[in-house]
Amino acid sequence: MARNDALLRIHKKLLDRRAELCRRLGMALDDLAQHHSTGGDTADAAFDAASEALASSLAELEARELLQVERALAKLKNGTYGRCEGCGCKIPIARLNALPYCTHCIKCQRQLEEEGEDAGPQRYDWSRVRDSNTTEDIHVNLSELDS
Numbered sequence: 001m002a003r004n005d006a007l008l009r010i011h012k013k014l015l016d017r018r019a020e021l022c023r024r025l026g027m028a029l030d031d032l033a034q035h036h037s038t039g040g041d042t043a044d045a046a047f048d049a050a051s052e053a054l055a056s057s058l059a060e061l062e063a064r065e066l067l068q069v070e071r072a073l074a075k076l077k078n079g080t081y082g083r084c085e086g087c088g089c090k091i092p093i094a095r096l097n098a099l100p101y102c103t104h105c106i107k108c109q110r111q112l113e114e115e116g117e118d119a120g121p122q123r124y125d126w127s128r129v130r131d132s133n134t135t136e137d138i139h140v141n142l143s144e145l146d147s
């Protein structure tokens, strides 16, 4: 019961976060649109380019977080939220409170990170990707995939 209460609180927090991210993403996109429409001299153009890059990388981060929020909300809906995708154990509420988007227990997360650090593209274990049915928490470098 206590766990359900905690999950409800996290659900509320995720909904708030989603609204906030949507708002900020909307603003970032508006900013980008404005920068594109202004002409200006070269100094302005350089500044615009820099702020545009910053805005777009921020927007990218926020878009990524939004995706994580959506994923967590979907899991709450179908009842798989808070279950480790690695070993299937229940992730402790304390961890979920601190990291509402986490999909793995501490043990599995640590294992993933260790593998991510020294696993080159050759050593990448694709069976693991299939098994866990998700790739978001495994550090996949797109440039590595291209080579």
Ligand SMILES: [Zn+2]
Pocket: 084, 085, 086, 087, 088, 089, 104, 105, 106, 107, 108, 109
């Ligand atoms: Zn686990």
